[in-house]
Amino acid sequence: MKISETIRPFIHLLFPPVCRACGKLLSGDPSAILCARCASQDVSLKLPVCDLCGLPVPAPSDPHSSPSSSHGCIPFKPAFDCIRSAVAYENPVRELIHQFKFQGSRRVRPYLQSLFADGADRLLGNFHLDAIVPVPLHWTRHFSREFNQADILAQSLSGHSGIPVLADAVRRCKRTYPQSRLGGKWRGRGLEAAFCPGTDAVSGLDLLLVDDVMTTGQTISACAAALRQAGAHHIVGYTLARRI
Incomplete structure (x- = not known):
């Protein structure tokens, strides 16, 4: 023993x-x-969802038709093609994400990684994906936190799905204020040129761009714009949670 x-x-x-x-x-x-x-408490997001933003929508009356869009769901033209999220950013998951992200809790990681994998199985089955790309942190924030939560989620999903991770496909070249702490009218400010193409080649690839939480979609869209600049073909955003 x-x-x-x-x-x-x-x-x-x-x-x-x-x-x-x-x-x-x-x-x-x-x-x-x-x-x-x-x-x-089940906070998972399930089909049918809006084709663009991934929020649940009423099932179509015709089972052979596609779900309708939740009009006005993303109030700007995103650089990604669509986005999906595994769960709503509500308790108990919200508290666990806080512990994972800001306290570095290893105890909650397997549970959150399981939610992330289950959500991918549930929501991403119809997408062709060549690689997974984690949204990067600025080096100063990575240094202080000692890890990138998006990279941890990406690596765990890669182990589950067999899809490779391109951790250096994009880099954060400008430090920005956390979007979750900004009021509505200020969100998205300062994200211009916040991301730059990295060293991993992505030209012509269909990518899954992953992050922990979606608030407005501005951050993941800015990151997707850098991948577009590098020649990415199709970009699906995927987050563990999103604010509803």
Whole structure:
């Protein structure tokens, strides 16, 4: 028996496991990260969805027709062809993403990676994809955070799907203020020329551009514009979560 297995019961006695979303004491499986109540909350986004923005839309009356667009869903012309998101940015997932992104929690990663893979299976089956590209961080933010959450999601999805990752297809050449902290009228400001083509060749490729959270789509669109500049053929955005 490993020493870690010997002392684990004592660690749980001193530091009882709690739900990572609501803080409630967990009973039963000590490896669980969510209580039964939080685990039962389904925030996944399912078909049918808007062809452009990926938000759920009413099913068409004719089963052979395509879902309608949620008119005005993206109030600008995006550089990507369409975007999909695995889940709504609501609790309990919102709290787990916060812990993953800003606290570097490794405990919640497998759960979020599973949601990301499940969403891809559910929403991306009709797309031809040559490679996965993570939205990059500026080097200063990457240095302070020590990881890029989009790259972690991209690598896990690559392992699930077999689609290769092009981590150097695009780079962030200008530091910008986090879009999630900006008011509506200020979002998108400063993103001009924030991204530049990288060293990985993407000309003629169909790409899946991934990030953790979509707020307005401005960031992922600016990143897609740099990939267009490098000759990418078709770009599908895909995020773990999006604000509804």
